[in-house]
Amino acid sequence: MYPTTDGGQEEPVGVEVRVEGLTKSFGGQPVWRDVTLTLPAGEISVLLGPSGTGKSVFLKTLVGLLKPDRGSIMIEGQDLPRLSERALYEVRKLFGVLFQDGALFGSMNLFDNVAFPLREHTRKPESEVRRIVYEKLEMVGLVGAEHKLPGEISGGMRKRAGLARALVLDPEIILFDEPDSGLDPVRTAYLNQLIVDLNQQTDATFLIVTHDINTARTVPDNIGLIYHGHLAMFGPREMLLSSTEPVVRQFLNAQRVGPIGMAEEKDADELQAEAAAGVELPPLPPIPPQLRPSNGRRRRGERVAGQWCWRNGVTPPPGSFGDEVVGVRR
């Protein structure tokens, strides 16, 4: 059923994004320092972090809207922060970006918003434009609202329209800033399925910023956590979900016990009090199985459940991966 190696014979697809030593500050105040990570080509990665730690800033830096103080972002052999304006516009054609608030053009209705990239960058006839736009609107469930202006619809609808616009040019690198915030649970479930299906169909590289723990635990191949001005950890989903590192553990399991407090970082007194009170961390919950494409076929970036744990001699929490047998299938 599965290939025995992790894609060794398959030709490499998608675009890899390699970030090295990236540092960004505003007016002397560093947002994060020395961020190094690689978004593997064709895989889904999720970026987590407490509010205000600079996740949105990170996405904007990745597309060259903000210039980092130091560090490099390598995409197809080009170092983004050092590109000329013109070359940057070229590289950006690889990207599809959903901004945190949708960032729709307020003067255009939803149809024109989604059609905008097509009309600007392709010479497709209007009938073809219509077909593609309706296909994308259908995908995000907005058919019927296409003549509304962004000011006349709800936040969740704006999000979905932004999503449709980000996907309309079939981008190879997809950056979503909180696609699921402001969406109801049912839509969030559909959206997560959509992300997995899209990844299977297009082999695009995904980076998704989210606050939804369920999304973070079930959708991605890789998870990253920004905390306190640096990248606390970045790696395969199973590595973070089985990690006992306090910050990662606290965040991924949405607990109050741990180094993160209401104001980002608990002070020493609070931590000591916690230790003195002998607060026990609850055991790690089981690692849930990963969301699969709806057509039952395999994604290229997909790894066998339990593979990482098995290879690294980590015992996953009991009950992990549902009823799949850990480490046997490989």
Added chain:
Amino acid sequence: MRVASGVAQAGTFFAFCLDALRGLGRRPFQVREFIQQAWFISSVSILPAALVSIPFGAVIALQLGSLVRQLGAQSFTGAASVLAVVREAGPIVTALIIAGAGGSAICADLGSRKIREELDAMEVLGIDPMHRLVAPRVVASMLVAVLLNGLVSVVGVSGGYFFNVVMQGGTPGAYLASFQALGQLPDLVVGEIKALLFGAAAALVASYKGMTARGGPKGVGDAVNQSVVITFMLLFALNFVITAVYFQVVPQKGT
């Protein structure tokens, strides 16, 4: 610290102007956006310009009328008031309106797009806002400023004529003849050149302030406020410089 940041702002504004110039040079010129903007700027500025220029022309005519009578040079009333309107009042009124009505509208529009991240989204979609939004606005603002200046001159001169001839009992023939004696075509031309530059400056400052707005809706309000104040100061300074150069370069009649 404040001085340094002021100098830095002037520097980035200058760089912004160069970018806008490059955006102007790029094909294809955004005709649709240009027409929409020209229409929009005229719609917010024509009525106030006309309404301001009537009393402006009248005040000049009244002031000059009595002054000239005291000096015993009634025959030059027409010339003096027409020159005053065409050379000075026209451009000044144009500057006030284009900065106050046109510039503030441009700044508010771009500022709200900026804070809604529309401009970021545009850049990511591979469209340069300098080419797409700023360049057509600058050209539209220049065009409307030139038209406004013409309008203000005509309305102002008519207002002056009305007050001089009808209210103060001057003679129509003398009013028109005296203009022939002192006025010349370059007066009108330099007025239009001023208007052209005012239009460009107002649109550039407004766009710059709008596109660097930040800090939510309040940030947009602040940006509009600053843009209007800065444009006023800039336009009045520009007016002085152009007038001074004009008197040096073009020989005046009757001297």
